[in-house]
Amino acid sequence: MVHNVDHTDTGTQSVDRALLLLQRIGACGDDGGTLAGLVADTGLNKATVRRLLLALIRAGMVEQDDDSRYYLGMQLQVLGAQASRRPNLMRAAQESVMRLGQVTGDAALLTVRRGANTLCVMREEGSYPLRSHALVAGQTHPLGVGAGSLAMLASLPDDEIASVLAAITPVLADRYPRLPPDELMRLIERTRTDGIALNPGLVIDGSWGLGIALHYPDGRLAGALSVAAVEARMRPDRLPDLTRHLRAEAAQIETRLARTAPLKG
Amino acid sequence: MVHNVDHTDTGTQSVDRALLLLQRIGACGDDGGTLAGLVADTGLNKATVRRLLLALIRAGMVEQDDDSRYYLGMQLQVLGAQASRRPNLMRAAQESVMRLGQVTGDAALLTVRRGANTLCVMREEGSYPLRSHALVAGQTHPLGVGAGSLAMLASLPDDEIASVLAAITPVLADRYPRLPPDELMRLIERTRTDGIALNPGLVIDGSWGLGIALHYPDGRLAGALSVAAVEARMRPDRLPDLTRHLRAEAAQIETRLARTAPLKG
DNA sequence: TGGCTTGGTTCATATCATGAAACTTTGTAA
DNA sequence: TTACAAAGTTTCATGATATGAACCAAGCCA
Structure with a gap:
């Protein structure tokens, strides 16, 4: 008895769930995940999780x-290595992200859009000892939450922003109390005016970020580049x-992206 | 109307197929795969492949x-990076594989068992200009085909060898004409006597290999380390x-593995 | 001992993945 | 320009297949 989910994804429930599990396990960190934990994370039935895990194993x-x-x-290491050989956003950005982290001393991040969410795909630690660990590679947030994410959202056409907002409003209310939809709209306006997105510690207290959207040559959104640091490192004089x-x-x-064939959404 | 497959994998047909697709796409190399190609590769229905691909996308x-x-x-790059942070066989072997490739000048390979098959998970190119490209990371062969693979098979108990042989016999007949089961048995005997596996160009003409099995502290098979080169670089004096x-x-x-918690099969 | 938590398995049920066929698009030859 | 072919993509009736409530087993603690 599973009603849920919109009908854009139909005919592959178990695949979607299995892939969701992979992300969840990745999010568990170095200590891995337990069956009970994954059941709680995903809301799936224990037997289902176990069966999917066996398939993944x-x-x-x-x-x-x-x-x-x-x-x-x-197998993920092997596939990941194979995926890395292809020219794509991560390859195009690798060098820049590293340099940005080293030059600024803060954490440099590369994020991409995944539906109504944002996935952090790369993170270069800066040298500054006081680190903001608000965002780690593999983590997802709703689109608009965080500097890079906000930069991406603001760069979308208005109608798409509206539908994204509709999709994420419940999540915002549930997990990001300081980011109600109207506040997000104000941030979008400001981002469009400034041409750059500033997140003044609205997701995690004291964790600021500055982000800018990246586009393919044909104008389609590719991702966002951003910098995260503690509040003291984001004073107006340094911005x-x-x-x-x-x-x-x-x-x-x-x-670099211009030298690469752009990808379908 | 799908009868097939043994009952070890039950209740996740679509997940299995989706993950198979991932491997196939990886095997397609840098130019990616076409729908028709993947259909031919996997033997699945076109609509099924498409549907699974949409889920993966x-x-x-x-x-x-x-x-x-x-x-x-x-996402595979992200998950692959996350998987790499954990101590496992690939981490334990990384340094050794690189050194082996550099010192010998040939291709050094790390392979693991995956059921009745072998998966090459790492490959370090040697410096010798004439390279054997028989095995690339991500490729699979039946267990016993290739030096590292043979080393693993020979290290298994007799009853398990028998069941593996039963499983792969049709594939051997179909794709490896020079490796009938009885020839494989002889190679296994020889490998056990020598304590090392030699593949004298039986898979690909002129492509020789020398392999040795790796074990976890508790005795369970972990994988195999091997070296591949053209025939001229595997003369008796160099062995x-x-x-x-x-x-x-x-x-x-x-x-190094001894410092790591071993994993369940 | 008995209750509690966590990992793992079973099996009747109806949901969901399936694949043949239709449709669309693209390329190319006439 | 039309005709044809080849590849990508979508639809939908069907029953094979994934599902999850209930169950078992093992470890832990008091």
């Missing part, structure tokens, strides 16, 4: 240790400098 | 370019030297 995507904890498997660096690296990434 | 595991070719997606290097690196890997 069979394919090498997941491994299980003696203590019956589940981890991401070696122009950070903005300049972000803009420069973003331009470079877009130049 | 939704999850970011696959991307599709304007020319409607399918590629491995960025003792290669064997020594292989044995040394294998011992080092097993030492």
Whole structure:
């Protein structure tokens, strides 16, 4: 008895669930996940989770240790390495993200849109000892939550923003109390005026971010480049400098993307 | 109307198929795969393949370019990076595989068992210009086909060898004409006597290999380390030297594995 | 001992994946 | 320009297949 989900994804419920599990296990960190934990995370039935995990284990995507904890498997390392050989956003951005992290000393992030959500795909630690760990590679947030995410949302046409907002409003109310939809709209306006997105600690207290959207040559959204740091490192006097660096690296990434065939949505 | 498949994998047909597709796309190389090609590869229905691909695309595991070719997606890079953070066979072996490739000048390979098959998970190119490309990371062969694969098979108990042989016999007959089951049995005997596996160009003409099995501290099979080269680089006078290097690196890997919690099958 | 938590399995049920066929698009040859 | 072919994509009736409530087993603690 499973009604849920919109009808854009039909005919592959179990595949969707299995892939969701993979992300959840990844989000569990280095200690892996337990069956009960994954059941709680996903809201799926225990038997279902177990059955899907067995399928993932069979394919090498997941491994299980003696203590019956589940981890991401070696097949993912192999596939990940294969995926890395292709020119894509991550390759185009790699160098820039690293440089941005090293030059600014803060955490440089690359994020992409995934439906009404944002996925952080790359993170370069800055050298500054006080780190903002608000965003780690593999984490997802609703579109608009966080600097890079906000930059992406603001760059969308108004009608799409409206439908995204409709989709994420319940999640915002539930998990991001300081980001109600109307506040988000104000941030979008400001982002469009400034040409850059600033998140003044609205997701996690004291964790600020500055982000800019990246586009393919044909104008389609590719992702966002951003910098995250503690509040003290994002004072007004430092913003122009950070903005300049972000803009420069973003331009470079877009130049590299221009040499690459863009991808379908 | 799908009868097939043994009953070890039950209740997740679509997940199995989706994950199979991922591997196939990976095997397509840098130019990605076409729908028709993947249909031919997997023997699945066109609509089924398409539906599974859409699910994979939704999850970011696959991307599709304007020319409607399918590629491995960025989510795999993220998950692969996450998987790499954990201590496992690939981490334990990384350094040794690289050194083996550099010292011998040939291609060093790390392979693991996946049911009745072998998956190559790592490959370090040697410096020798004439390269054997018989095995690339991500490729699978039946267990016993290739030096590392043979080393793993020979290290299994007799009853398990029998059941593996039963499983792969049709594939051998179909794709590896020079490796009938009885020839494979002889190779297994020889491997057990020598304590190392030699593949004298039986899979691909002129492509030789030397392999040794790796075990977890509790005795369970972990994988195999091997070296592949053209026939001229595997003459009898060079074998003792290669064997020594292989044995040394294998011992080092097993030492590192001993510091790691072993994993369930 | 008995209750509690967590991992894992079973099996009747109806939901969901299936694939043949239709449709669309693209390329190309006449 | 039309005709044809080949590849990508979508539809929909059907029953094979994934589902999850209920169950078992093992470990833990008081």
